[in-house]
Amino acid sequence: MIDYGESGSPALRVGDPGPRPVHLVFSEPSRPYGDLDSTLDFIVRASGRWVSVETLVRTSDGGGLDFFLSSLAEDFRGWDGKRVWRSLEDDLTISAEHRPDGHVHLMWGLHGRQPADQ
Incomplete structure (x- = not known):
């Protein structure tokens, strides 16, 4: 589910809505190299009761993330195979599989780099 948290940033709520959910929170995107460059960065934070990690995510004009997420909702009746966004x-990687019971299994990964790689 996408909603707006206390910070006003879009939050993608992932996982069991039970007592220990984990939330992905996306910061407002910014253009680090100016408005004429297609590079669009945002911070993604995964937070929950026992975890809080964040990483910088770099895309080219958003990389189609909005299309990827909206296509999952539009195809609510299901699809074959796994859909992946990187x-x-x-x-940041996100994969989605539509299960026979009508639920979508959504998996995500935050992948930081070693300081020497940055």
Whole structure:
């Protein structure tokens, strides 16, 4: 579910809505190299009761993330196989599979780089 948290940033709520959910929170995107460049960065934070990690995600004009997420909702009746979205530098990956019971299994990964790689 996408909603707006206390910070006003879009939050993609992932996982069991039970007592220990984990939320992905996306910061407002910014253009680090100016308005004429297609690079669009945002911070993604995964937070929950026992975890709080964040990483910078780099895309080219959003990399189609909005289309990827909206297509999951539009195809609510289901699809075959796994759908995968990756950021430009693989900092964020999201995969989705439609299950026979009508639920969508959504998996995500935040992948930081070693300080020498940055």
